[in-house]
Amino acid sequence: KTLDKPGYWGVHAIGEVWAEMLFTLAEALIEKHGFESNLFPNDEPSSDFFKQSSKTGERIVPRRGNTLFFQLVLDGIKIQRCRPTFMNARDSIIEADEVLTGGENKCVIWKSFAKRGLGKSASVVGGTPWGGGIRKEDYSVPVGVC
Structure with missing residues (x-):
């Protein structure tokens, strides 16, 4: 219930909590897909850095967990609403994974967020958009996701 306290209504304090949730997701994706030490691939799209998207077959997808994490979060930011809640941002990352990989990581993403x-x-x-409210945590994953 820490986030219900006024000290966590500010963007910096609440951002620390969001960063921890994202760190949990990054760890889970790295565990599933491995780690890439080079964040900047060479110019060859056929390199080991990428794989073809399982959904569209056109877009290339980062192959390793840490680089895939960055792509999913950035794609999620592009489609989320203005002033998103944690739930809106979570849902946007899940949608980004659906578009990019066909939902290959849906279970991992849900488990990571549910863990927090x-x-x-x-x-x-x-x-309100500037904070406040009473938060209700939930540690469950939707039925049928995993």
């Missing part, structure tokens, strides 16, 4: 209380029924009651 951002499961399927997590909510904020009475929140």
Whole structure:
């Protein structure tokens, strides 16, 4: 219930919590897909850095967990609404994975967020764009996802 306290309503304090959630996701994707020490691939799209998207077959996808993490978070930011809640941002990352990989990492993503209380029924009651509200944690993953 730490986030219900006014000290966590500011963008920097609440950003620390979001960063920890993202770090948990990054660790899980690295565990599943491995680690790439080179964040900047060579110019060859056929290199070991990328694989073809399982959904579209056109877009190339980072092969390793850490680089895939960056791509999913950035793609999620591109499609999320303005002033997103944690739940909106989580859902955008899940949608980005669906578009990029056909949902290959949906279970890993849900488990990572649920581990930090951002499961399927997590909510904020009475929140405003600048903070506040009462948060309800949830540690469950939607049925049928994993």
